[in-house]
Amino acid sequence: MADKDKDNIKILLVDDEQEFVKTLSERIKMRELGTEIAHDGEQALEIVNKEVPDVMVLDLRMPGIDGMEVLQRVKKAYPEVQVIILTGHGSDRDEEEARRLGAFEYLQKPVEVDTLVNKIRRAYRQKVEASMMAGTFAEAGEFDTARQMLDKDKKKK
């Protein structure tokens, strides 16, 4: 990640509304958190492959690989990543599906930035707890296998 905060939370914001995500990123940075930005699903997966974020804030409707697919792929390869869906396009069915796929939280746009930051911090805490519990699996090299799965999924497409 290019920018890290004092708590070292790696946040990836994914949204094709460029002005929205840029301004949101500015506001999150003013709350002492660092963010990385992706404008579509492909770019998001590339960034995840280079450096796994702690928390993703993910829009659902995007050109190319949509948010639901990004969520599915990321949770499959990196179950420890906490994903917060932030969408203006969501329906009850989308929320149901996102939660089924392992989304940490499902929020509708627009959202209060402080609410979002609180959710990000909570998601990070959960990620840390889950990672600590999964420590033995990491030692067995299963995290590396998971990373390879993401690459394979990309090639299949």
Added chain:
Amino acid sequence: MTELQGKDVEFFGKITASMTHEFKNVLAIIKESAGLMEDITKIAPLSDSRHQEKLDNALKTIKNQLNRGMELSTVFNRFAHAPDKSIAEVNLHQLAGQVVKLSERFARLKRIRLEVAPESQSDTSLNVTGSLVWLQMAVYLAIECGLNSLPAESVITLTSESHEGKKCIRVQCTGEASDPAQLAEAFKDNSSWVELEKAMQALGGIAGWLDNAPGVRLIFG
């Protein structure tokens, strides 16, 4: 409803829902930009306090209108998604609240107030199953009968309730025209009344008069 009419509604819902989602995106950008301005002025206030006050007021107005826009787009979005499922389960209190929000502008033009009574403790699980489009239409038509029949300054109150073992929405009118029999006649003169009876029939229910008060009770199966 014919298959083609069903497709009409589906098409209308799909396009409208998509547009309301886009509208939410626009609101989100405005909200974040206004929020960023607010964040910056908190860190570095303007040197002239009068200018700062004007800026604060302008930002407050933007936030209030954003909240209003957000509430409207959420209600409208829910309305647009109604045709997604041909049959769905809905809570009557929430249904009443949704249709009241959708009808508020019509009521404001007639200077009539719409209210939803608080949900009673014993009636919290008043859920019915049916077409969300028809359910909303039935409640709207009952309100429209009132809007077309009542004088200005009247109040229409919607209450979800259980009546003789049936799940109902009570639509009660208060104000100058509070004679139940006269109001019933006025309702019947409305073209909306005929449509309401048809809608209730399609839903397997009935619209009946309240016993000792001006208004109607929508009785769902």
